[in-house]
Amino acid sequence: MRPDHDPAADELPVSSEQTPVADADTTEVIDADPIESDSQSWARAWRDIRDGFRQRELWLSLGWQDIKQRYRRSVLGPFWITIATGVQATAIGILYAALLGQPLTDYLPYVAVGLIVWNVINASILEGADVFVANEGLIKQLPSALSVHVYRLVWRQILFFAHNLLIYFVVLALFGVWRDLHWTVVFAIPALVLLFLNAMWVSVLFGIFSTRYRDIxxxxxxxxxxxxxxxxxxWNTNSLREQGGQVAERARLAEVVPxxxxxxxxxxxxxxxxxxxxHWAIVGAITVVGWIAAAIALRQYRSRVPYWV
Structure with a gap:
């Protein structure tokens, strides 16, 4: 027995003021409002998107470094993106214009712009599915929002698109496309905004589930x-519609493809x-539904991604 120990202290009753503290803690845990818990989960998902955007210095730098790394020690650097797309558009344009009997001055610009836009769509799906797996090291070591990697991917695709846009201006000058343009060309700006907004939800949604299920x-x-x-x-739907009959009806099947x-x-x-x-109505509807699905996936599985990669 310690010399300074008071035996009477062992017989002291527990203070009534201590009991409510334990009861309050217990009550708070047991009676936690599930609605408030869900609200906090949605808040965390929104905070991830917001904080990821605020870390734009990080993903802007990483996205630009991705392009520089891909073309390191190259004389032309990122302009190889433009050359590769330009050669592909020229080859396809010349070949299929002859096979389909289309005027080259109309068909090649059609194919060139189509390939430029398709490259964004294709990369958004394929690279979006791999966005978290490809950044495994950063996710595990860098304390940043999960959406940073999505912003990085979309920013990289914007840079690729900007390089490929040079082909459009060349086509504009060489084939006289500028004569057909009018003020509605400004609608290309909101169309591109919608395109990259969709690239974001595709990357979030497919990226999360592809991390969990690698077969996706x-x-x-x-x-x-x-x-x-x-x-x-x-191929051009207008040329099919001009043939009339069943061929024109079959051209409508293309509208099933988003x-x-x-x-x-x-x-x-x-x-x-x-x-x-x-076209705008369908894209707008898909954008809304896609972002709802991406938000649900981010809310439910955001915290599990670091364990899945």
Whole structure:
């Protein structure tokens, strides 16, 4: 027994003021409002998107470094992106214009702009599915919002698109496309905003589930190849409608493919073609539904991604 120990202290009753403290703690845990818990989960998902945007110095730098790293020690650097797309558009334009009997001055600009837009769609799906797996090291070591990697991917695609846009200006000058343009060309700006907004939710949604289920990425690879064939990138729906009859009716099947509508809202104003309102309505509806699905996935599985990668 310690010399300073008071035996009477062992017989002291527990103070009544201490009991409510334990009861209050217990009550707070047991009676926690599930609605408040859900609200905090939604808040965390929104905070991730907001904080990721605020860390723009990080993802702007990383996105630019991705391009520099890919073309390191190259004389032309990122302009190889433009050259590769330009050569592809020229080869396809010349070949298919002859096979389909289309005027080269009309068909090659159509294919060139279609390929530029399709490259964004294709990369958003394929690279979006791999966005978290490819950044495993940063996710585990860098204390940043999960959306930083999505912003980085979309920023990289914007840079690729900007380089490929040089092809459009060359086509504009060489083939006289500028004569067909009118004030509706400004609609290409909101169309591009919608395109990259969709690239974000696609990256969030497919990225999360592809991290959990690794079979999704190869499935998406096969799906994008199929979509490229079904989407009128190299063939024109107008030429089919002009033939009339059953051929014109079959051209409507292209409207079932979602990527067709994304292609049209960007390509039509850039080439001075007539725009259809229903293309914008369909893209807008898909954007809203896609972001709702992405928000739910981010709320439910955001905290598990670091364990899945």
């Amino acid at each position: 990425a190869p499935i998406l690879g096969s799906m994008t190849l199929m979509l490229f064939v079904l989407t009128p990138v190299m 990527t067709y509508h994304y292609l049209e809202i960007v390509r039509a104003p850039l080439l001075g073609d007539d725009q259809k309102l229903y």
